[in-house]
Amino acid sequence: MSDITRLTAAELAQKLQAGDITSEQATQAHLDRIAAVDPTINAFVTVTAEDALATARDVDERRARGEQLHPLAGVPIAIKDVVVTDGVQTTAGSKMLEGWIPPYDATLVEKIKEARLPILGKTNMDEFAMGSSTEHSAYGNTLNPWDIERIPGGSGGGSAAALAAFEAPLAIGTDTGGSIRQPGAVTGTVGVKPTYGSVSRYGLIAMASSLDQAGPVTRTVLDAALLHELIGGHDPKDSTSLPQPATGYVKAAQEGALGDLTGVRVGIVKELTGEGYQPGVQARFDESVALLRDAGATVVEVSCPSFTTALAAYYLIMPAEASSNLAKFDGMRFGLRVEPTDGPLTAERVMAATRGQGFGDEVKRRIIIGTYALSSGYYDAYYGSAQKVRTLIQRDFTAAFEQADVLVSPTSPTTAFKFGEKLDDPLAMYLNDIATIPANLAGVPGMSLPNGVSDDGMPVGFQILAPISEDARMYRIGAALESALEKQWGEPLINRVPELEAQA
């Protein structure tokens, strides 16, 4: 049954419900796959095999007793290590939290546990979700299953790679500037950043509170919809959580898969195409737009002029919030504590030594930028201006959504680059998120789905953006494009991932 790991979550759920396989078999198959390929891929920081199998057996027993279970009950899942899990080490990819065992669950983890999905483990990521390549993890690089010399995207490279390497059928990611969508694009998987506030942030180790959003990482649009409905909805523990329930995504995905987009207006964002986009990326994008047109959609070009300043605004707001959110990592209460070996042992010196050793370069870089941007005398020039830009971006979205039901663009300007290529050039790294960042600044939902491979043989992602709380619309269009593409390819793109050599 080695092909259990090739099943989508929806297929797996169906087989579990039909009694064709047990959750224990499904979970064990994925654990075996992890054991075989993760020494190479390094998608996981922590594997929780025993807990996963215990949940799986519990689900099997309940199912045998005829108990009514959640549709995804028994389908294994991996969770990005920035999401707090009770009793299981949560590191956020940082040395700072190595060995930290949280005493509570994030709300989305509570929901996953209530629905009884076996949790396979915690996935690797750029430290505190800062990066676009998973090279900034304190636990080593995660490799891209399409080409292990290349990055799997970031910060959620672990979750995306786990999906692309068939180590898990479902995963949770978080997206502050594109950390779900960009890894999805460069690994040939589906990643969804829901509307800001539609999935609780309670228990997400915050990078930038006003931008962070958890969401599904999957191999199909339908799987993403299933997982989104499970983790979404209002949470009284998160003050920014929206009141509405997370429903209608699965239905929208199923309708979309029928392929009829008559009456749908698709807007191409002028500022997010063309120059600066790798030719292969641009070509796949154009082909996908043609498929949407074939499905009955009207295609228009829209302009969002302020998007050209989104990157600059993002790289002020994000580090400003991060500098404050990361202040709690000081060696006083939890995690790493470094005591200076010389001189007096004051609280201040312990804090400085801990932060000096515990944080990596990228995190320090952003803390310094953020601290500077918030300093009195500079606040208005930097943070204040960035907030004004944010308002302009929101207005651009509003105007664009008057002309189009959804906006589309390539997810990332390039395919996965090679390790180390941009490590010494942070600005080049930041440019990778240019198409994904506007959605975070405005709070609108965004999806990336695989729409082919570029000339270099690496996968390319197609981004769909919808208005706030119109996530269902995104699922409908995404599923329609997915079904048109698969018809063209004759199989899901993910099947073209080269076979990984299992390690002994």
Place this chain on the structure above:
Amino acid sequence: MSVSSPDLVAYDEAVTQYDPVIGIEVHVELGTKTKMFCSAEVEFGGEANTQVTPVSLGLPGALPVVNGKAVESAIKIGLALHCTIADSCRFARKNYFYPDVPKNFQTSQYDEPIAYDGYLDVELDDGEIFRVEIERAHMEEDAGKNTHVGGSTGRIHGAEYSLVDYNRAGIPLVEIVTKPIEGAGERAPEVARAYVQTLRDIFRALDVSEARMERGNVRADVNLSLRPTPESPLGTRTETKNVNSFRSIERAVRYEVERQAAILNAGKTVTQETRHWHEDTGITTAGREKSDAEDYRYFPEPDLVPVEPSREWVEELRASLPEMPAVKRRRLREEWGYSDIEMRDVVNAGALELIENTVAGGVSPAAARKWWMGELARFAKENDRELASVPVSPAQIAELQRLIDEKKINDKIGRQVLEGVLAGEGDPAEIVSARGLEIVSDDGPLLAAIDQVLADQPDIVEKVRSGNMGPVGAIIGAVMKATRGQADAGRVRELIIERIG
């Protein structure tokens, strides 16, 4: 860091030379059931770090949610201080590193307070009303508490290690900031004290806090600066932190006037800094220097949505405000039949509420005043403490007076019983029975005592028989002595006359 005795200018002289301007920041801990941003329970005196949640510990991933009850209390305070209540206000982060701040930022209100632009009329000792302008009242959370272990002073210097208790971290606070209080002149210390006292009374009347100074429920920071004349620009100010009794507020202001006057007279300049108040020595010492470099990097708290109290709610709260203490005071004065001066003394002694509660226990206003302003005020003074903190409750005084009214004990015994209560021996009735102080109402033992006295002093008996009633008092005294004061003097008199007659 030794504290040398600095030069001072006598207060009376200082205030002829300089015009003091004060500014007061009062923090009040709200008496909510749970903390400002989480469901951790708030109770005084719990074991360290037991009243915490991931939120109040600042654990990674935890998020705040605003306590609606705390917002309600803040609005009530704002309304009582005649403030404008904001339609929309926000929390901000005040970033600084300190071990008792779990997140290394305090969630506070910065440029958008919930209430602003108000005033409070303060009644001074002589009945004069002084208006204090209020800049703002805003919500924030308290920090935890550090305990420094191993040093001799209990301060961080010389300590071997420090313990942090986060039970207090996240308790809701309202901070009330005055505009510069000008025109108080030599009465600045009194104004400062009376202002905080009036605020405390309002907090209690609103039922938003127990407002117990000794528990740190109410803490005042007092800013003070001197200038040559009321027309001169404001001088450099110092901020004396965490003054925690009414008397200390008055003393701290006086001391800073005396100290700053000495500095200015010596031709030097006052350093802008925070200062610590020392209750024992009655002086302030320099703390942190407040340079311009201090930068809290305030920015709007992204984890919280704005607080937007509806107009309807605010008006509902306004309509439900209780009688304010000043109004109530006028009413009670009339009801109780106290004179202006009696009432002012009662208020200044902090006895109003105590008397009110004693009267509520069935005691006449006159008797209640007699106890609190007499015996108990004396006890408080001798022991250098606030009247409200003497170890006796209004209920106990009411019980004591009832025993007297019912003639179970007399006034003199009553004072002995009160001493017992103050010594922690229990409630008055318990003490009376434990010490066997009940008035001897049974005539038997009284007659035996009278007969003994009469037998001892036949000459007195003769005098009385011959119509001279004067010596009866001496017999009564002797009988009282014989019964250790537990006899009803009236009854003794009747019995003596009966016996001799």
